[in-house]
Amino acid sequence: MTPMTFSALPTAGCRWERALVTGGAGFLGSHLCERLLGSGVDVDSVDNLSSGSHDNVRHLVGRPGFRFLELDLAEPGCSDALEAPYDLILHFAGPASSAECRRHPLDALDTAGRGTHNALAVADRAGARFLLGSGCQVYGDPLVHPQREDYCGHVDPVGPRSAHDEAQRFAEALTTAYATAHGTDAGIVRVFNTYGPRMRADGHQAVPTFITRALAGAPLIIEGDGSQTRSLCHVDDMVDGVLLVAASRSVRPVNIGGGDEPTVREIARRVIELTGSHSRLEFAARRPHDPARRRPDTTLVREIFGWVPRVTWEEGFRRTIAHFADVSADRRPLRAEGGTRHACCW
Numbered sequence: 001m002t003p004m005t006f007s008a009l010p011t012a013g014c015r016w017e018r019a020l021v022t023g024g025a026g027f028l029g030s031h032l033c034e035r036l037l038g039s040g041v042d043v044d045s046v047d048n049l050s051s052g053s054h055d056n057v058r059h060l061v062g063r064p065g066f067r068f069l070e071l072d073l074a075e076p077g078c079s080d081a082l083e084a085p086y087d088l089i090l091h092f093a094g095p096a097s098s099a100e101c102r103r104h105p106l107d108a109l110d111t112a113g114r115g116t117h118n119a120l121a122v123a124d125r126a127g128a129r130f131l132l133g134s135g136c137q138v139y140g141d142p143l144v145h146p147q148r149e150d151y152c153g154h155v156d157p158v159g160p161r162s163a164h165d166e167a168q169r170f171a172e173a174l175t176t177a178y179a180t181a182h183g184t185d186a187g188i189v190r191v192f193n194t195y196g197p198r199m200r201a202d203g204h205q206a207v208p209t210f211i212t213r214a215l216a217g218a219p220l221i222i223e224g225d226g227s228q229t230r231s232l233c234h235v236d237d238m239v240d241g242v243l244l245v246a247a248s249r250s251v252r253p254v255n256i257g258g259g260d261e262p263t264v265r266e267i268a269r270r271v272i273e274l275t276g277s278h279s280r281l282e283f284a285a286r287r288p289h290d291p292a293r294r295r296p297d298t299t300l301v302r303e304i305f306g307w308v309p310r311v312t313w314e315e316g317f318r319r320t321i322a323h324f325a326d327v328s329a330d331r332r333p334l335r336a337e338g339g340t341r342h343a344c345c346w
Contacts, residue, residue: 015087016036016087016088017085018042018084018085018086018087019041019042019086019087020084020128021033021043021044021046021089022046022089022093022115022119023047023052023092024043024044024045024047024052024057025047025052025056025068026056026093026096027056027194027198027199028191028235028238028242029047029052029090029092029093030045030052030056031196031198031235031236031239032092032242032243033057035239035243036243037063037065042066043060043065043067044067044068044082044084044086045057045066045067045068046069046071046073046082047068047071048070048093050095051100053200055198069081069082073093073115073118074107074110074114074115074118079121079122085126086122087126087128089119089126089131090133091115091120091133093111094167095108095111097204098137098161098164099204099205100204101163101167102161102163105162105163109163109166109167109170112168112171113171113174116170116174120174120175120178120184120186123184123186124178124182127185129246130175130185130187131188131242131245132171132175132187133191133242134168134171134189135168135190135191136193136257136296137161137164137168138168138169139153139154139155139294140153140154140156140289141289141291147295147296148297149190149300156289160289161289172188179251185249186251187245187248187249187251187254188251188254189253189255189256190254190296191242191256192233192255193258193294194233194234194257195208195232195316195320196234196235196316196319198235198323199320201324206264206268207232207267207320208320210267211321214272215275215277217278218279219282220268220271220279220280222281223264223283223286223290224264224285224286224290226268226281227265228264228290228293229263229293229294229295230264230267231258231259231260231296232260232262233257233258233309234309234315234319236310236311237258237309238256240310241254241301241307244306244307245301245305248305250304254305255297256301256307257295258295258309259298260313261293265281268281269281270313271317274314274321
């Protein structure tokens with residue numbers, strides 16, 4: 001199949017007028033808001049700012065068709081406050097990293113449960129297309145490689161990563177049950193490791209942590225020996241994929257992620273090279289249940305939707321480094337414990 005040419009909004013024939021993006025002040029959510037708004041779709045961005053930031057949507061505030069609502073989607077009655085006639089609901093609320101889930105496990109599970117239920121209720125009432133932003137955490141520490149959508153995963157429900165893994169799995173189960181019971185037009189995308197501008201520098205995710213430490217000349221801390229692998233997808237490519245699935249009638253989960261599989265050590269060294277830093281690598285104990293390999297099988301999204309990633313590693317890293325270099329003056333000085341032991345949370 002010949003890959004389709006991506007436009008500002010790669011959804012031929014789409015007639016969305018108003019969209020709701022939950023987690024809309026987060027990293028990926030803010031990029032989705034920006035793309036939709038730039039394509040003529042009015043957008044309500046909902047976020048409780050527990051992990052999102054006003055800075056991510058500041059450039060959108062005041063633009064016609066954009067509205068920011070500071071709401072906690074897990075609160076009772078939240079769905080009653082969202083009464084606009086939505087055509088599309090992109091549900092991407094929730095902690096972005098396993099480190100955040102370990103610090104706030106009940107919040108993560110509440111967002112996956114009550115938050116997803118409230119978002120689905122809004123979609124059902126409005127007759128909107130609903131798309132759940134799930135993640136590669138549903139596969140746990142996988143025994144199958146690469147991970148296909150029909151793989152059920154290898155997850156410890158009471159382990160140190162359980163809040164993150166099981167929150168994603170429960171949100172998928174709830175979305176599926178809602179679609180079955182109510183006929184809601186609901187789909188699921190499983191987002192693999194995504195990077196780009198607007199990631200939190202203090203979010204304990206590897207790429208922004210590596211970049212900010214390299215720019216500061218601080219050591220890059222790698223958990224284990226760094227031989228564990230990850231796939232990386234630039235946020236622009238991820239937004240393309242998410243909107244393609246959103247514009248479809250797909251109800252089955254769809255993986256979206258990068259096709260390369262570098263080691264964590266290779267990623268760290270590449271960051272040092274591209275920043276021109278003199279930082280060195282340091283190694284720390286590896287966390288239990290940290291996945292040894294993680295890469296999606298993207299056959300479905302390539303063959304059915306014509307999606308392929310376009311942004312190369314080097315170009316994506318350069319864009320991301322430029323972003324963090326621009327904002328580094330506003331960041332607090334790095335502390336020894338500030339991100340050190342969580343440098344490789346994915």
